[in-house]
Amino acid sequence: MSAVSLVVPFHFFRCHSVTTRLRSVAARTMSSQSSQRVFQLRQDPLTGNSEWIVIEENDQTGVPETGLLARTSYLDMLNDSCRNRAFRLAIEKTITEPCHVLDIGAGTGLLSMMAARAMGEEDSKGMVTACESYLPMVKLMRKVLHKNGMAKNINLINKRSDELKVGEDLASQAHVLVSEILDSELLGEGLIPSLQHAHDMLLVDNPKTVPYRATTYCQLVESTFLCNMHDLQNNEAKKPDGVCLVPPGLESLFGIKSEQYAMHVDAIEKEIKLLSEPIKIFEFDFWKRPESDGEIGVDIEAITEGRIHAIISWWVLQLDSEGTIFYSTAPRWIDSNSDTGFRDWCDHWKQCVWYTPGAGVSISKGEKIHLHATHTCTNILYNLKTTQSLTREMTQSPLSTGDLHLTLPPERVAVYGDSIYRQSMIEATRKAVQGKSHPHCLVIDDSLLLPLMALHISNTSRVISLSPGLQENAARYLEAIADSNGYSKDRFKYFREGKAKLTEAYPNEIDLLIGEPYYYGLESGLPWQNLRFWKDRTLLDSVLSKDAVVMPYKGVLRGCAMFLPDFWKSRCCLGSVEGFDHALVNTTLGGCGDLPSGKDSPCLPFFIWQCGETKKLSKEFTVMEFDFSKPITGPCFGEVQVEFIKPGVCHGIALWMDWVMDEKNSTVISTGPDERYWKQGVKLLTKPVTVRVEGSSSIKIQASLDPSSNGELIITHILS
Template identity: 60%
Template sequence: MSSGSTQRVFQLKLDPLTGNSEWVVIEDEEQVSESSRKPLLATTSYLDMLNDSTRNSAFRQAIDRTVTKPCHVLDIGAGTGLLSMMASRAMGSGDSTTRCGNEGMVTACESYLPMVKLMRKVLRLNGMDGKIKVINKRSDELQVGVDIPSRADILVSEILDSELLGEGLIPTLQHAHDKLLVESPQTVPYRATTYGQLVESTFLRQLHDLQNNEEEICDGIHLVPSGLDGILQVKPQQHAMHCDAIKDEMKLLSEPFKIFEFDFWKRPDSRRETDVRIKATIDGRVNAVVSWWILQLDCEGNIFYSTAPGWISSTINAGARHWCDHWKQCVWFIPGKGVSISKDEEVHLHAVHTDTNISYNLKTRAPRAEVMQYGFNTVDSQLILSPERIAIYGDSEWRNYMLKAISNAVQERVNPLCIVADDSIFLTLLVAHLSRTSHVISMFPGLRDKGARYLQAVADANGFSMDRVEVLEKRKPYLTLDDTHQKKVDLLIGEPFYYGHDGMLPWQNLRFWKERTILAPVLSEDVLIMPCKGILKACAMSLPDLWKSRCHLSKIEGLDHSVVNTTLGACGELPAPEEGPCLAFYIWQCGEIKELSETFTLMEFDFSKPMAPCYGKAQVGFTKPGICHGFALWIDWVMDSENCIVLSTGLDKRYWKQGVKLLAHPVAVAIHESRNEGDYVSTAVEASFDPSSGELCIKHDFV
């Protein structure tokens, strides 16, 4: 950041179709256009958080109870300045100057420059720009006597994630208590308590237990060979998830239990351990620990906020559960098939927290094999993938489709040269396993040498030699015949899957098409390309919970936030021609959902030809009455030219994220037979794809 009057920060921007990154300069001038700022903030959780009325009300009540006289209030991670304005209002600051000493002051600390600029707009809109001192720094960079005149009497802050600790709560509080706060300060929140519950769930086991899933699949591919148990696994951490969406697929094996308590009003420890004794309430097999937290916002213990799942009773849940996406429950997977327990049996959960996370180890009195803990395989060949990717690789239907498609392809070639264009370790193993005369070049744009070391480790178990498989050592803008050993490519394949891009929109996996276009000079005239095309599918949806979390803001607890809507990509009340962005979500985790139309095709992407602009249009009739909030979109990958093998990533496929295009305003729809005046019975939907940016533009017209 420069020291002059103009501030600059550099933000890394990813091009999803090439995988290349570039640094974008963000200026600190009001003349910066909204359109240049919007991509930086529109896909964040700020909007969802600001739309959480339960959270906002709880913080407002607690601040009103805590800030009762002029004092120095410090807000760390101030965001749009909501908590700072609540504190200033509660203090009754009346003039237009930033005040200190006995008269009181509020300091808002926010490190992210785009948000600082937005906060200043919000403060100005509410007439508080002169009452709150805004500092664009990390809180651990603040110095008393330099940035702030004195230590603060009260800390208000909301730097919590679904796990509680992941946003740096502990080190932030440690530094604040050491350097920025008075002795025995008041804080909002006052305390946080984490809870857990033991559950049995086949679905949750599939998200991590690839080795046992593979044992039930007889295709000859061994992603986790015997003796290499830890070579491919999920990261041993708590994974955020909307557990209410799978409550019917879980068996609760215990009552909820308390794990850790964190007091914001005193300096926290970096590490603690605890043993929790838990009595099983029913026979079962523990596959996971579901956890959540409860905030006590005031020191008297009257105001609470909970992230507990909906099945928890109100005495523990501290109020009715509402859907929001910025805070979910967390799931800790018990390795392997889990731990078998009997009703009334006592098990021990050993919990450890560090500065940034909480981990568990479940123990029983069963034989040693049932003492479950993650064994960290420290060999260089280990790969860590997302739970959804592990589940896909353990899905028998998906693997059978891939096996059939690749078997048909390699049977038509003698000594084929195959390029795996993406990061699919499965397809690399599959081709090498099925064709003893093939040569495979894996581009592995994300995995790189990690993928090469993994392949080396599992080659013998999959029946091939590494002299037939190679991984490109470095990223090249294009390949030549020198890279392919003077041979044209017979088979170009992908899932498509790109390592590290789990949060991408479905059509951003059209990077495969981009790779195919770049590789054109080394492809044979009769090259087989798999998938051979992609089909953009869509469905009209009722998504009340999701739409509410992304809708436009007006006043939050009496404080005007209407100025943030364009920048945060809100639905509704945006100036024409602004529209909210397409966002990536697991639709099945989006709270209340309802399909209002049949699935329809919007456009096709033909991978036999170089990448080009695409356009599609569909007239869609509604099959169910309801309130339409937008459209879910996904891509079905067609593997063969006969359209016999199609891999869908649609609404019933829970391991893939779909794209969501929310309407500016919800629309009442009906079927023809039950139409009322004002209802819409169909809609025209248009889509256009720009290959230069990878952007998909969706337009609609209800009739």
């Protein structure tokens, strides 16, 4: 199970350099005088069940358990040469004499080693205190320091920075702060509270800092693609299928989270119309104590007419006090001749998107619009006001639903508003119901669309929904929506008692067992984790009638050989990073290329279309199939030889699931690279393969699934 496990410190905001890189799963840490231990949360992808695994540390030189960090973005960050060089130059410029340096969120220790080297490694008057709260990373950093002969120069402390005390952990207050605790939005990893505590308790007055300052910028844009990722109400109003997930008057029940959404906007540059010049919003000075909250109002003049569907934001770091060293996360269309210039593709920092409510705000060329921006300790928020009207606010529901507001990821909102997807689902559901006079339907996943479609297609149908991820929120939402759509309450039920009670309550009574499949919370995982549908279908076999229909009918693991130079570069094995040997971290951090014999890189969940430059080099192929019409009976295996159709360099294999909805294969839902609302799995090769079509190197893909063990799909490849 470790191949799919993720770990994150339970301290959500001050875990430094790991929080947002590992948000999908949590772990807790505790310490005692005799040992330290990490409680790692591991999840079986087929059952959804979780268990806490204890990781002990009694050996101060131990290496972290392989796999714990392989799906983080540490490797991507360390491969970001622009970032590394900027920090090195700024540290060398700032630290010109022996002093006390504090590194918050030390990671592998790169910044700490830069600081120690800048002071002179043998100078006993200088010292570096490095704090890192995440125990597996602490263990790895110790190995890196030892490998580079820097262990005696740096005092590594396994604590959060707000747990440090001068006189206990630090001999004295630090003169210089070096730190990189930034996410794509800037503030999400706890930058503000960390700086506040450091300035209050850990730093001298007027300290030097690297970085020196961060400035956030934003730009108003029009983009149908971005609009589709949040405006379900207007999208489905154009659909003729008769099903309303957001009926008039119930807009407040459904939406996306009110926060900025990180994505690679360069990938949709041709689908974006710029409506304003870039606007400077907030400045955060690292060298002084920041305020917890702030606000600013800016009048923005439109450079062309259009409809404001979103606000795209980014930030620029000024790393030195003189303003000569910069790093930017700006999109490519920002002037390349600026101080920051272009950077390589990387995934640890992206741009952010703030979606304007509803269908957006119409604006004319030359018209001014007022942008009101606020920030908390962890977020930056926006609101727009034109000269005529305030951005549309959510309509209050006339029903008594309390504070219910069901939130889904933007991609799921876009899927539910997609014409082709909805038409495919309604046709598949209609075929499944066909011939059943009073169908009794069970929806076993977190679909919000299928319960309503089953009620809509057959006037005599009865529907039960489990919604294992959304749970009570889904129950309240579906009950309100079913009533709004005119379906009587006796036809729909949310089953709150769980699967075990369901088998007792409805033995042999279910005529139709269905799912999309979609499980809330697995959006950031690998696409085959939705094979949980098959496991749930197996557990509920006793509720099915003799002629019951299961939809989807089967799942198909598909793949394609890919040219992925940017993605490869961001995940390739490390050697020297700004003069410091990092080769020993490669296996632990999931590197590709130059791995020891018997080692392999993990499958990683990514949107292929956001992975920089990409190209398909082979036909799409089938690796293995999963028959949902029958319960799981044992291990499954698949194997395929890749057939190349284009010359180039193959860096890896894109893998995804196709869901075949019916026995005749007439309706297939693909989640492949051409479908931008689903993540694919990326299996990078042990080394790139040059493809000449004729006489090319051969790649064989093998897959296996053993549901009796940990439920993980194992993907391997063989080069010849």
